[in-house]
Amino acid sequence: MNRFPSTVAGLDDILRGGLFEGGVYILEGPPGVGKTTLANQMAYNHASAGHKTLYVTMLAESHARMVQHMSHQTFFRKAAVNAFVFYVSGYRELENEGLKGVLSLLRSELARSGATLLVVDGLVVSAQGIDEGVRQFVHELQSLVTAMSCTCLVLTTGRGNALSAEQTMVDGIFSFEDQLFKGRAERLVQVRKFRGSEVVRGQHSFCITNEGLQFFPRLESMPLLHGELADAGSVPLGIHEIDAALGGRGVWEGSNSLVTGESGSGKTLMGYRFAAASTPEAPGLLLIAAPETKAGACHLAGRFDIGLERASQCGGLRIETLGQSDESLDEMGHKILRLVDEARARRLVLDSVAALADTRAFQDRGYRFLGRLLMELRRRAVTALFTLDPAEISLASGTPLAPGLAALFDNVLVLEAPRDVGASRQLAVRKMRGRHGEATVIPLRG
Structure with a gap:
C-alpha cells in the first residue's frame, strides 16, 4: 500500500x-x-x-x-x-x-x-x-x-x-x-x-x-534516536567562585543542570552569565518566560555587567521567548528543539521551568516530558541550564512537583539568598555528574 x-x-x-x-x-x-x-x-x-x-x-x-x-x-x-x-x-x-x-x-x-x-x-x-x-x-x-x-x-x-x-x-x-x-x-x-x-x-x-x-x-512518545555522545570535555558556568570550587572545569559538556532557589536568590543572573559566554564558534540559546522580555533581560543583565546584548549582537547568542502565548506543553517542547537545531546551539538556558509547568498536560506528564526533553538535548551535546523556583512551579502546575524533578538532571545547584544584612549568597552543589562526595557549599559575592 x-x-x-x-x-x-x-x-x-x-x-x-x-x-x-x-x-x-x-x-x-x-x-x-x-x-x-x-x-x-x-x-x-x-x-x-x-x-x-x-x-x-x-x-x-x-x-x-x-x-x-x-x-x-x-x-x-x-x-x-x-x-x-x-x-x-x-x-x-x-x-x-x-x-x-x-x-x-x-x-x-x-x-x-x-x-x-x-x-x-x-x-x-x-x-x-x-x-x-x-x-x-x-x-x-x-x-x-x-x-x-x-x-x-x-x-x-x-x-x-x-x-x-x-x-x-x-x-x-x-x-x-x-x-x-x-x-x-x-x-x-x-x-x-x-x-x-x-x-x-x-x-x-x-x-x-x-x-x-x-x-x-507528544514528545515522550516520539521514536527514540540513538547516538548520545560521550563526555567530551567541560564547560565553565561563568561564575569564578563556582568554577573554582568545581576544580576550574565547570560542568560536563552535554550535561544538564537545574538551578533552584527562592525568588531573588540569583537564579536568573546565573543563567544570564552562562548564556552570555556564548560565542559564534559555540553558539547559545536563551529562552525567557513571561513576563520577562528580550529588552528587559538585556537591561537587567547590563546592570550587573553581564554581556547578554553583546553576545547577541556578535551572533553568539539567540534570545527567544517561551510560553508567552497560549502554547501547549508539546508545542513548547518541539519549539525548544527546533530553536536549538536552528541556532546549532552548544549551550541552552531556560528561565524558567515554570513556563512548561503552566500548561494543561504538565501535571500528568511533566516528568516524562522533561525527561525526554533532556535526553534530546543530551543527544545533541547541548549543555543546558534550567532555573526553577519551587513556589512558582507549584503555583503554575497546581502540584508540588519541584523536589522530584531534580532527579532528572545531571547537576543540581541550590542558590540561597542572604538571610541577614551583610550576609552573602551561597550555592549548594547537591548533585554533580562525574563528581563523588558530599554536597559542596560555595559562598558567593554580591
Missing part, C-alpha cells in the same frame, strides 16, 4: 508516514476546531505537487465564502481554484435525493476532475432509522475511491452518534476537540483508529495559525 502524505507539519509524524492511498478517513469534532482548515490545507498542499482535489460540501455555505475565509491562509493559492482544487456543492442532492444522490454526484465529479483527494465536508445525518443508509453510503464510498485511486476525508461533527454504526468500516478516525485550562482553550487530536500501520497513540496538541494547522506529537 502506498502512503498519502498529508504534508501538514507534525501530522505525518503522528501517523508514522501519512495516510494510505484509497483510504476513507473520518475527521470528527465540534464546529470551529479546524477540520475544514485542515482539509483545505491538505488540498492546496496537494495542488502544489500538481495533484487535484475534489472538495464537496454538504453545507448551505457558499463556496465563495469558504474560499474567502481560506484566502488569508498562506497555503491558499487563488490560481489553484478550479484548476487543481474543485469546489462542488452536494447540498441540493442531499436534500432532494438523499445519500444516493450524493454518491452519484461524487462519482460523476471524480470522473470529470481526475482528483486523487476527495473531501466530503459537513456530512451530518440525524434522521431516525438512517443507520442502514449511512452504512451503505460509506460502503459504496469506499468502493468508489478504491476504484478511482482516490483518498477520501469525511468531515463531520459526529453529533448524535450518527456515524457510530459505520465507523468500524472506515480506514481511520481522527477525533478533534477543545479542552479548557485556566480559561485557555487547547486543541487536541486523537487517532482513534488507523488501518495499515502503527501510529503515535493518545492525544496530541495542535494549533491553527495563518499557515494552517500544525501538530505537536
Whole structure:
C-alpha cells in the first residue's frame, strides 16, 4: 500500500508516514476546531505537487465564502481554484435525493476532475432509522475511491452518534476537540483508529495559525534516536567562585543542570552569565518566560555587567521567548528543539521551568516530558541550564512537583539568598555528574 502524505507539519509524524492511498478517513469534532482548515490545507498542499482535489460540501455555505475565509491562509493559492482544487456543492442532492444522490454526484465529479483527494465536508445525518443508509453510503464510498485511486476525508461533527454504526468500516478516525485550562482553550487530536500501520497513540496538541494547522506529537512518545555522545570535555558556568570550587572545569559538556532557589536568590543572573559566554564558534540559546522580555533581560543583565546584548549582537547568542502565548506543553517542547537545531546551539538556558509547568498536560506528564526533553538535548551535546523556583512551579502546575524533578538532571545547584544584612549568597552543589562526595557549599559575592 502506498502512503498519502498529508504534508501538514507534525501530522505525518503522528501517523508514522501519512495516510494510505484509497483510504476513507473520518475527521470528527465540534464546529470551529479546524477540520475544514485542515482539509483545505491538505488540498492546496496537494495542488502544489500538481495533484487535484475534489472538495464537496454538504453545507448551505457558499463556496465563495469558504474560499474567502481560506484566502488569508498562506497555503491558499487563488490560481489553484478550479484548476487543481474543485469546489462542488452536494447540498441540493442531499436534500432532494438523499445519500444516493450524493454518491452519484461524487462519482460523476471524480470522473470529470481526475482528483486523487476527495473531501466530503459537513456530512451530518440525524434522521431516525438512517443507520442502514449511512452504512451503505460509506460502503459504496469506499468502493468508489478504491476504484478511482482516490483518498477520501469525511468531515463531520459526529453529533448524535450518527456515524457510530459505520465507523468500524472506515480506514481511520481522527477525533478533534477543545479542552479548557485556566480559561485557555487547547486543541487536541486523537487517532482513534488507523488501518495499515502503527501510529503515535493518545492525544496530541495542535494549533491553527495563518499557515494552517500544525501538530505537536507528544514528545515522550516520539521514536527514540540513538547516538548520545560521550563526555567530551567541560564547560565553565561563568561564575569564578563556582568554577573554582568545581576544580576550574565547570560542568560536563552535554550535561544538564537545574538551578533552584527562592525568588531573588540569583537564579536568573546565573543563567544570564552562562548564556552570555556564548560565542559564534559555540553558539547559545536563551529562552525567557513571561513576563520577562528580550529588552528587559538585556537591561537587567547590563546592570550587573553581564554581556547578554553583546553576545547577541556578535551572533553568539539567540534570545527567544517561551510560553508567552497560549502554547501547549508539546508545542513548547518541539519549539525548544527546533530553536536549538536552528541556532546549532552548544549551550541552552531556560528561565524558567515554570513556563512548561503552566500548561494543561504538565501535571500528568511533566516528568516524562522533561525527561525526554533532556535526553534530546543530551543527544545533541547541548549543555543546558534550567532555573526553577519551587513556589512558582507549584503555583503554575497546581502540584508540588519541584523536589522530584531534580532527579532528572545531571547537576543540581541550590542558590540561597542572604538571610541577614551583610550576609552573602551561597550555592549548594547537591548533585554533580562525574563528581563523588558530599554536597559542596560555595559562598558567593554580591
